[in-house]
Amino acid sequence: MKSKIIETSISLFGQRGFKETSIQDIVDQLGLTKGTFYYYFKNKEEVLVQIHERFIDDLLEQQNHIMESTLTEKEKMHELVTMMIRNIRTSVNSAMIFFREMRHLNEEKLSYVRKKRDLFQKNIEKLVQNGIDREEFRKDLRADMISYFILGMANWSYFWYEPGGEVSEGQLADIYTALLLQGLEKKG
Known part of the structure; x- marks a missing residue:
């Protein structure tokens, strides 16, 4: 039941927003009582925290x-970009909640989620730096700024990309990676 509450909350928070969704909305959707909700969660924020943790833990894995x-x-860069684009299809509501609703977490939980989010960014930075050190990428670029560029490019796609549309997720990942790697490519 706990996972059903989380999945329903992901759907409702993704469609309506965290603030605009009440506990009553969640239990009504599932045909439950508020008592059942409170058996599993102290409050709506606890559900939000678990959604954030599941999303970032899955990305980190x-x-x-x-x-x-x-x-x-x-090749790792291509795989990473592909994974981020694929997650639009597989986890679009969780991603939207992660980016849009983080502001509703209390300071302790926000700090915890930020550490994991920062680890994800640092891993991208490390990948870029390894590419520079191994002379696969240009030496005149800053790995930290490139990592933020990659995150911005991929994360903004959650807001506009339609996985069932004209461009497949593989094609979009190829386009992004081609542009990225051409910019990173070590020149003769």
Whole structure:
């Protein structure tokens, strides 16, 4: 039941927003009582925290798998961008909640989620720096700024990209990666 409450909350928070969704909306959707909700969660924010944790933990796990692979840094970059675009289809509501509703977390929980979000960014920075160190990427660029560029490019896609549309997620990942790697490419 706990996972059903979380999944329903993801759907409702994604459609309406965290503030605009009440506990009553969640239980009505599931045909439950508020008592059932409170058996599993203290409040709506606790559900929001778990949504944030599940989303970032899943991204970190996928990222870790890519980072630990034996691929070149260029190949890892392509895999990472592909994974981020694929998550639009598989986790669009969770992603929207993650980016849009973080402001509703209390300071302690926000700090915890930020640390994980920062780890995700630092791993991208490390990937770029490894590419620079291995001479796959240009040496005149800052790895930290490139990591923010990658995050901005991929994360903004959650707001406009339609996975079932004219451009497949593979095509979009290829376009993004081509532009990114051409900019990072070490010149003769």
